Amino acid sequence: MAKKYWSQRKGLTAKYNFSSLVIAIKSVFYDFGNRDYFQEYYGYDCVDAGHVNGKAGIDISNFIFRKIRRQIKWPLEFDVFDEDTLFDIIELLHDTISFPLEGYFHEYAGCGYHYSSFDTMN
Numbered sequence: 001m002a003k004k005y006w007s008q009r010k011g012l013t014a015k016y017n018f019s020s021l022v023i024a025i026k027s028v029f030y031d032f033g034n035r036d037y038f039q040e041y042y043g044y045d046c047v048d049a050g051h052v053n054g055k056a057g058i059d060i061s062n063f064i065f066r067k068i069r070r071q072i073k074w075p076l077e078f079d080v081f082d083e084d085t086l087f088d089i090i091e092l093l094h095d096t097i098s099f100p101l102e103g104y105f106h107e108y109a110g111c112g113y114h115y116s117s118f119d120t121m122n
Contacts, residue, residue: 018083021086022078022079022081022086025078025086025089025090026078026079029076029078029093032093032097035100036100036112036113036115037097037098037099037100038054038093038096038097038098039054039098039100039113039114039115039118040054040055040096040098040100040115040118040120041054041055041056041096041098042054042056042060042074042096043056044112044114046106046111046114047106047108047109047111048106048108048111052114055096056096060074061073061074064092067092067095068088068089068091068092070085070088072085072089076089097120097121098118098119098120098121099118099119099120099121100113100115100117100118101115101117101118101119102115102116102117103115103116103117
């Protein structure tokens, strides 16, 4: 069980409303993206190769449509989602997140890590 801080133990903490939930989910999404957890499905940008596609293919918006039957633009714009769309996206991201295992660091211009194997964590 996670540690509860003073205000939580006293019941003084604010509840999430929808806009604060969107901000929290958006923050987690960007954090996982910065850790390359979505590279397997959504690919990455390389200074030499351009965009390298992941399992979602070249048209990620179409991939999203095939999965959840909603027209959603990629990259994701969390601020325009209604509640149902947000929860569909959370479930989709859960299904497409993976922990990068093997790859290499492309040093040129600080390009970053390019991974070739992943642990799906699901």
